[in-house]
Amino acid sequence: MYPHRQPPDNPHHAVLTTIASDSHTWNLLFLQLLLEEQGWEVTNLGACVPVGVLIEEATARTPGLIVVSTVNGHGAEEATGLARAVRAVPALARVPLVVGGKLNTSGTIAPDVHASLTDAGFDAVLTGANAVPGLLALLDTLPEHRHGRPHVDAVR
């Protein structure tokens, strides 16, 4: 489903990030634990990540997955630029890239917002009650990731 032009340095390595204006971190911490429980090694970039920092991190060591989580309501606007910037890097052109959280200020998500995010390069947009199950289902489809490692001991 996700043929890689360039194989990831570690297929079990996920980069977890947010948009530059978003200072929330509990969502990132939750997702880090969730991904680790699924056997992923996670680089959690923390709050307010400039796109350049994400690109630098992801090109230094190509991950098997990039997860963008944002809850400040600016996601629908800001994350499109993030996706285009990631896709513009040849090594990252086909890395599975997902976005989720609360993507606009009203808390709802219109279909056209989904479309602009997928058009910009996201493989999946995950919101509402189905966000976490949707992410877990998506992880199962990733071919590099057939067997989870044992649970790692919490966050470092």
Place this chain on the structure above:
Amino acid sequence: MPSAEPAPAGGAFHRFIADAARTGSLVVQPRMGFADPARMRTGLIATRAADATTVGTLTLDSFTRVGDYAAAARAVAQDHHLNGYPLVSMPIETTTGLLDGVHGPGFPVQVRHGSAQPGRIVEALIAAGLDATEGGPVSYCLPYGRTPLATSVRAWAEACRRLAALREAGTEPHLETFGGCMLGQLCPPSLLVALSVLEAMFFRQHGLRSISLSYAQQTSREQDEEAVHALRALAADQLPDTSWHVVVYAYMGVYPETWDGALRLVADAARLAVRTGATRLIVKTPAESARIPSVEENVIALETAAAAARTTRPAAPPPSTGIEAEARSLVEAVLNLHDDLGQALIRAFAHGYLDVPFCLHPDNAGRTRSFISDRGRLEWSRTGSLPLDRPTAAQPSRRLTSSGLLQALNHVKNRYDDPAARLDRAS
């Protein structure tokens, strides 16, 4: 409120709090902030008119918080929604206009912002004739972004000096620590107390003489009461020749979704404040879990808190479980690192002597962890390099899971949203 050295005559916020402390009525304050000056003015007037002893709040928007004044100005020009008042981007006359006849000795207004580099904000609030704000080099840096701690320390030292210079012009400026609120939830009380005291000492070192120390309501009433008493004891020792008071924050984590649960939580915060001798309370509203609250919702929260405060009396501290001793160990270890408090704070985080659990900032060591015990208390499960005497972790470190984290984050919300909790209380 301990008396200070002879203070300048001016300083609306400072004077108002000193008077309120004498009469013993709890001062309650919203976190209100609107981009529209007319709405902001309406909100301040409604706060003033509430059936409570109130001070006003001008909460700034997130673009201003991160220093993107151009984006804030653009948003105003294009009529876009902002989540607060863009103080720096607004013409000064707009701000003085909205404050005219509202702000004054009988109703002081504090600026709340969340910025690690508050220089422009401090300049703008002084230009607008205001004299009170809040934050701190650690508390407005680590939880909210990537600004290096050293940058924040420099910026806050400069901002403190600017504010303190008002004293020469006859105004006593007031500055409040946000250190007692780190990450909003799951930070053990001893570390909150230590950070609040250290930030207050930092303010004092840079010239402030009217200071408040924050503490945010956590998961256990008894533990919170012990913590506020500890905060007052440390402040009394560490802030000589300073007029200071404690400000309690209603719970800052995941908030109850039910109207009733939300109001009971803010009423409990008011009781905590009065029982422990705190002077001021920052409220949260019943709309908090869903969106930015309206003016009316703010007034309801203020009046609910004031009513609860009126039927509560100061109480003796609960039996000690060691919060004060832990906080003292942390503060003393930091003070021993450098005479300059800013340098001491930077070194303390580098060594892990201060280490905020679950904080993802690159300058935070990230070797500590907390949990909510079976008794509902917030405890250390891992103390990393914190300079604490007693052995680490009352309880063996349990592995933190994603579901365990969600449960801890929702602990207070679930308790207050549960209809059965009401019966527990009544019995």
